[in-house]
Amino acid sequence: MNPEPSADRRRQALQDHVRQLAECARAAGADAAVPTCPGWTVTSLVEHVGQTLHWVSEIVERRITDPAGLPAGVAELPADPVTWPAWLSGAATRAAGACSGAALAAPVFNAAGDDRTGARFWLDSLLNEAVVHGFDAAATAGHDHDVDTDVAAALITNHLAMLTSPTWTARRPDSVAALRGTGQTLLWRATGDPGLEWRVERHPGGARRQPGGGTADVIVQGPAKRPATSPSTVTPSSPGTGSSTPPTSRADGVTPLHRAPGNRRGRSLCTL
Incomplete structure (x- = not known):
């Protein structure tokens, strides 16, 4: 954990x-x-x-x-x-x-x-x-x-908690459908900070958060601390087993791990 x-x-x-x-x-x-x-x-x-x-x-x-x-x-x-x-x-x-x-x-x-x-x-x-x-x-x-590593890690955990929450399931069906799968695994790993990992499993009923670690079908790697200046890398662990586009990627190719997916207008981050 x-x-x-x-x-x-x-x-x-x-x-x-x-x-x-x-x-x-x-x-x-x-x-x-x-x-x-x-x-x-x-x-x-x-x-x-x-x-x-x-x-x-x-x-x-x-x-x-x-x-x-x-x-x-x-x-x-x-x-x-x-x-x-x-x-x-x-x-x-x-x-x-x-x-x-x-x-x-x-x-x-x-x-x-x-x-x-x-x-x-x-x-x-x-x-x-x-x-x-x-x-x-x-x-x-x-x-x-700059964002301290512990704070950035807490935000990543929060985002994944929101994306797998009951309210997100009820109010964001398109997002939930996109995350459904047949057992594929996604792993977010903070480079430079051993042990900071987040794992999501895609199941027919929806995505589930699991303790991080091990291998995965797709691994997203990047520094947790720097929100806009350090690129992340996306690595399929086995060719053809997963998408090569991380869900929080930006148009400029930079993927700050703690940035929120979705609309940041209004109170979306608080009220889903």
């Missing part, structure tokens, strides 16, 4: 990555177009991240268990861009505080419908939001964006 960052580590990483996002957003400027989010400006990005942080915080703070009771409103983006770093920082602090130890053990709605507690699902999702959109902000500002 891959090592899992502690809840304290996740909470701190969430705040750190939101702070870095805010710094990059300030450097880029409010009206700058975000190249990795077509149609978005930095204003759109900051608004989305801040609103999502506050929206999720309310869910966990109120211990909402029924999706019918999810918050209908969102926080308002401050008009003055000078105040955005403080607004984002406050939102991240609120979210980290909401996902306290007590909250992680309490009944809270889990949009994935998997075996995680609700607050754990939301904390994982918010960390994902902060890291992925932090890359978007860094790309806009022309800055580097």
Whole structure:
């Protein structure tokens, strides 16, 4: 099993990555177009991240268990861009505080419908939001964006948990159908970090996550830490046994292992 960052580590990483996002957003400027989010400006990005942080915080703070009771409103983006770093920082602090130890053990709605507690699902999702959109902000500002290995590994685990979750099965039937198979195996391996591996088996009823290790029909290899500058390699273990295109590959041929598949607009990473 891959090592899992502690809840304290996740909470701190969430705040750190939101702070870095805010710094990059300030450097880029409010009206700058975000190249990795077509149609978005930095204003759109900051608004989305801040609103999502506050929206999720309310869910966990109120211990909402029924999706019918999810918050209908969102926080308002401050008009003055000078105040955005403080607004984002406050939102991240609120979210980290909401996902306290007590909250992680309490009944809270889990949009994935998997075996995680609700607050754990939301904390994982918010960390994902902060890291992925932090890359978007860094790309806009022309800055580097590094992710610590343990955080990147946690995001990969989160993505695979989402892709094999009951809610994904119900709401993304095309994706689920594409992952069905007759026993083929896929292995994601982080180069430079022995032991960091993720294994998925394709079955007629759907994909199943399994402990990593061993061989596989297709192996995707790449560094977990660098989200945009290091290419991954895809190796069929036996010729003709699997697809040579990784499911999270980008058009430029770079496959950052912890990038999320699918649409990153709206709250897709949180609510599936």
